[in-house]
Amino acid sequence: MDAPVPVDVRTLPGPETIALRQLPNGLTLLARENFASPAVFVAGFIRVGSQDEAPEQAGLASLVASLLTRGTRSFTYEEINERVESVGASLRVSGGTHTTTFTLKSLAEDAPPLLELLADILRAPTFPDEHVQRVKRQRLTVLKEREHNTQAMAMLAFYEHAYPPEHPYHRPTSGHVSTVEPLTRDDMVRFFETHYEPCGGAVVLVGAMPADEALDVLERTFGEWENRPGRTRPPVPQVALPLAPDEVFRPVPDKSQSDIVLGAPAMPVKHPDYLPAVVANSILGVFGLMGRLGESVRDEEGLAYYARSVLQRSPSNSPWYAVAGVAPDQVERAVELIRGEMRRLGDELVPDDELDDNKSFIVGSLPLRLETNEGVAMAILDMVRYDLGLDYVQRFPERVFEVDAEAVRRVAATYLRPDACVVAVSGPPEA
Amino acid sequence: MEDRIRDVRLDNGLRVLVKEMHTAPVASFWLWYRVGSRNEVQGITGISHWVEHMMFKGTERFPKGAIDREIARLGGTFNAMTWLDFTAYYATLPAQHISLALEIEADRMVNSRFDPDEVEAERTVILSERHMYENYPTFLLSEQVTAVALLVHPYRHETIGWESDLRTMTRDDLYRHYRTYYTPSNATAVAVGDFDGEAMIDRIVQAFGHLPPGPPVPPVRVQEPPQRGERRVTVTGPGSTRYLEVAYRAPAATEDDWFAFAVLDTVLGGAKAFSTRGPSPNARTSRLYRALVDGGLAANVGTFLMPTLDPYLYTITVTLLPNSDPEEVEGVVFDEIRRLQREPISAAELEKAQKQVRAQFAFSAESVSSQAYWLGFSSTIADVDWFLDFLGRVERVTEADVQRVAERYLAPSQRTVGWYEPQVNAGK
Numbered sequence: 001m002d003a004p005v006p007v008d009v010r011t012l013p014g015p016e017t018i019a020l021r022q023l024p025n026g027l028t029l030l031a032r033e034n035f036a037s038p039a040v041f042v043a044g045f046i047r048v049g050s051q052d053e054a055p056e057q058a059g060l061a062s063l064v065a066s067l068l069t070r071g072t073r074s075f076t077y078e079e080i081n082e083r084v085e086s087v088g089a090s091l092r093v094s095g096g097t098h099t100t101t102f103t104l105k106s107l108a109e110d111a112p113p114l115l116e117l118l119a120d121i122l123r124a125p126t127f128p129d130e131h132v133q134r135v136k137r138q139r140l141t142v143l144k145e146r147e148h149n150t151q152a153m154a155m156l157a158f159y160e161h162a163y164p165p166e167h168p169y170h171r172p173t174s175g176h177v178s179t180v181e182p183l184t185r186d187d188m189v190r191f192f193e194t195h196y197e198p199c200g201g202a203v204v205l206v207g208a209m210p211a212d213e214a215l216d217v218l219e220r221t222f223g224e225w226e227n228r229p230g231r232t233r234p235p236v237p238q239v240a241l242p243l244a245p246d247e248v249f250r251p252v253p254d255k256s257q258s259d260i261v262l263g264a265p266a267m268p269v270k271h272p273d274y275l276p277a278v279v280a281n282s283i284l285g286v287f288g289l290m291g292r293l294g295e296s297v298r299d300e301e302g303l304a305y306y307a308r309s310v311l312q313r314s315p316s317n318s319p320w321y322a323v324a325g326v327a328p329d330q331v332e333r334a335v336e337l338i339r340g341e342m343r344r345l346g347d348e349l350v351p352d353d354e355l356d357d358n359k360s361f362i363v364g365s366l367p368l369r370l371e372t373n374e375g376v377a378m379a380i381l382d383m384v385r386y387d388l389g390l391d392y393v394q395r396f397p398e399r400v401f402e403v404d405a406e407a408v409r410r411v412a413a414t415y416l417r418p419d420a421c422v423v424a425v426s427g428p429p430e431a
Numbered sequence: 432m433e434d435r436i437r438d439v440r441l442d443n444g445l446r447v448l449v450k451e452m453h454t455a456p457v458a459s460f461w462l463w464y465r466v467g468s469r470n471e472v473q474g475i476t477g478i479s480h481w482v483e484h485m486m487f488k489g490t491e492r493f494p495k496g497a498i499d500r501e502i503a504r505l506g507g508t509f510n511a512m513t514w515l516d517f518t519a520y521y522a523t524l525p526a527q528h529i530s531l532a533l534e535i536e537a538d539r540m541v542n543s544r545f546d547p548d549e550v551e552a553e554r555t556v557i558l559s560e561r562h563m564y565e566n567y568p569t570f571l572l573s574e575q576v577t578a579v580a581l582l583v584h585p586y587r588h589e590t591i592g593w594e595s596d597l598r599t600m601t602r603d604d605l606y607r608h609y610r611t612y613y614t615p616s617n618a619t620a621v622a623v624g625d626f627d628g629e630a631m632i633d634r635i636v637q638a639f640g641h642l643p644p645g646p647p648v649p650p651v652r653v654q655e656p657p658q659r660g661e662r663r664v665t666v667t668g669p670g671s672t673r674y675l676e677v678a679y680r681a682p683a684a685t686e687d688d689w690f691a692f693a694v695l696d697t698v699l700g701g702a703k704a705f706s707t708r709g710p711s712p713n714a715r716t717s718r719l720y721r722a723l724v725d726g727g728l729a730a731n732v733g734t735f736l737m738p739t740l741d742p743y744l745y746t747i748t749v750t751l752l753p754n755s756d757p758e759e760v761e762g763v764v765f766d767e768i769r770r771l772q773r774e775p776i777s778a779a780e781l782e783k784a785q786k787q788v789r790a791q792f793a794f795s796a797e798s799v800s801s802q803a804y805w806l807g808f809s810s811t812i813a814d815v816d817w818f819l820d821f822l823g824r825v826e827r828v829t830e831a832d833v834q835r836v837a838e839r840y841l842a843p844s845q846r847t848v849g850w851y852e853p854q855v856n857a858g859k
Binding site: 084 | 504556559
């Protein structure tokens with residue numbers, strides 16, 4: 001193999017350049033210096049999410065996360081907003097499936113007081129009744145808008161059919177109108193008091209602050225945060241594979257275009273098949289302008305503006321799917337083409353030059369993704385979130401280059417089963 | 432980090448802007464053409480965007496698919512964007528490979544083939560892109576509001592173009608547009624990244640210096656006539672949510688008023704990155720968010736102000752809650768505008784707006800591609816000095832400037848009010 005290794009691993013974040021401190025409460029603190037601009041980016045997660053909510057309360061975890069910035073023991077809603085925005089900062093909390101993630105972007109000089117605010121938001125939110133009602137109304141409006149969005153409806157149908165009802169991916173983190181409507185302030189307070197704790201979580205600061213100082217600031221801010229006695233978390237269920245083939249159509253009247261999601265659950269991010277699958281996915285629907293799918297669906301047949309594939313990262317069976325938006329009368333043709341490309345990847349060995357190009361792209365684009373404080377912070381956070389080791393990013397190039405054509409063929413054949421997958425389509429019904 | 436910007440004009444008219452940045456081993460190269468939907472007339476709307484698509488369809492040296500493959504295999508990302516005033520091509524690569532981007536851009540500036548079969552294949556792709564946008568009520572509303580707010584200026588149509596034009600435009604139309612506007616004298620090359628600045632200029636001279644300058648591009652003479660009263664438009668379509676969009680005429684980027692308007696917008700609608708790239712920061716302390724979203728009338732509100740060559744539009748878009756009274760929502764928006772006209776913003780609001788702009792600028796300094804974006808963008812819609820003076824001009828804005836701009840641009844007679852009315856069984 002003569003493809004160049006297009007990256008100097010010493011420039012990538014790794015154990016030598018990431019300062020690390022473990023707190024007694026189970027929180028991991030990390031910091032990496034970058035004085036190129038006077039800004040910092042802080043990102044963190046705790047292990048709470050929609051997997052902790054009852055299916056009939058879908059949307060609860062995400063709603064709780066949205067309400068954290070609506071008032072705390074020490075700050076009103078107005079004060080929180082004023083503190084953040086008066087210095088041009090951004091502060092966001094978002095409830096996901098397995099974790100709840102928070103981010104703070106500010107000038108370095110403004111970071112310490114904003115971190116105190118962040119800690120108060122995570123530890124002592126008050127869930128003011130007025131805001132509970134308001135945020136709920138806003139959420140319901142968004143969910144009703146979603147019912148008319150063909151991309152979102154196809155995606156929703158895919159998850160519902162690809163994952164069994166007991167799996168958290170079966171339902172959207174934002175919930176449904178029917179599950180969000182009945183949620184009360186008591187539900188939110190109870191969820192918060194049961195699940196929000198630092199144990200197993202992490203916070204990373206990247207930017208214009210000496211790493212020791214950053215760790216000290218983070219420890220002062222989060223060191224006193226206490227765990228919930230007796231909280232246990234069942235492991236995430238895994239999905240039995242392969243699936244039974246399944247097709248589902250969600251009509252949305254009067255739209256110009258239909259959207260397709262076609263795929264199945266695959267493997268967790270720690271699984272040995274994951275990196276070969278990253279390479280296979282790049283070949284299928286990422287590389288250049290969207291890989292082989294872009295070539296056949298977009299370029300050769302001119303069916304779609306977009307046709308690509310996505311392999312998510314997840315501690316459970318990461319979803320692996322192709323998506324495309326096509327004219328309603330071209331859905332069948334597009335599905336046939338996508339299936340054909342999936343089948344070809346599982347049947348035939350990828351030619352050497354195509355394989356080498358894809359591996360070089362995956363490795364070579366690493367520095368680009370790590371160019372900003374935000375990019376570095378999220379990469380460090382993911383190494384902790386998925387328990388990959390702090391040298392994961394540095395080892396990544398070498399491990400990608402180890403993937404051979406047979407490994408690509410094998411993972412494609414194992415997980416991309418074009419005849420045993422879910423085909424979800426949403427668009428106008430008359431097509 | 433060296434802050435110096437090297438600014439050179441080649442004999443063939445190509446403007447070259449180069450900045451060293453050694454924070455990461457990457458480099459970004461952009462080629463900006465002064466052509467966009469501003470340069471289009473009825474019958475060929477969307478042509479600039481379509482030409483952009485054709486630039487990926489091959490030359491003799493880089494046949495179709497080669498550009499994608501060559502950049503990607505070196506670990507680069509690339510794309511292009513077309514908007515009102517510009518068409519820009521960019522690639523960001525590991526720094527040692529950046530020359531490839533120069534070679535590709537110099538080659539396709541003159542050698543793109545516009546193969547008739549490829550033009551036809553791309554027609555359906557572009558129609559599909561338009562249909563994707565049409566699936567969103569806010570696109571349908573915005574397209575109509577813009578067309579009503581501007582009677583004659585080419586900014587009145589969307590960059591994607593009208594469907595009938597996309598169905599009838601020919602290969603020769605596209606090729607003529609390409610030959611007219613893709614010339615060194617109508618372009619700016621920008622390189623930012625981990626390289627030696629002088630050596631980069633030499634490489635750009637080598638790649639582009641031999642290209643013929645090309646004739647001057649046809650001037651855009653159209654000026655929008657004054658608006659003599661409020662305009663209204665209603666769009667009906669599928670959905671369950673009502674949207675309001677209000678548009679006012681905004682000043683051109685080079686006018687001092689634009690900077691006062693930017694401060695006004697920060698107070699009214701929240702801090703902005705003023706860029707077509709990346710998300711906007713939190714905006715919950717903006718006057719409109721407080722009045723509409725905290726006021727329980729709307730699920731969301733957003734405002735839009737972009738620097739443009741000619742005067743364009745300032746827009747406010749509101750997503751209503753299901754039970755909100757449309758008249759009340761309109762009234763609240765207009766009350767907030769009247770407040771800006773009647774009383775000056777406070778010193779604290781001014782100071783906060785200025786700090787927000789400073790922070791946004793610091794954030795944009797982190798990445799080579801956003802630095803290159805700003806250099807190329809500002810030299811296309813104004814000049815590099817426009818970018819270098821940006822913070823200074825924002826700092827010089829006074830409370831009285833903001834009030835004056837509110838009176839001048841946001842009068843009731845100067846607005847276009849658009850409503851999206853959802854209809855459960857809207858027929859085609």
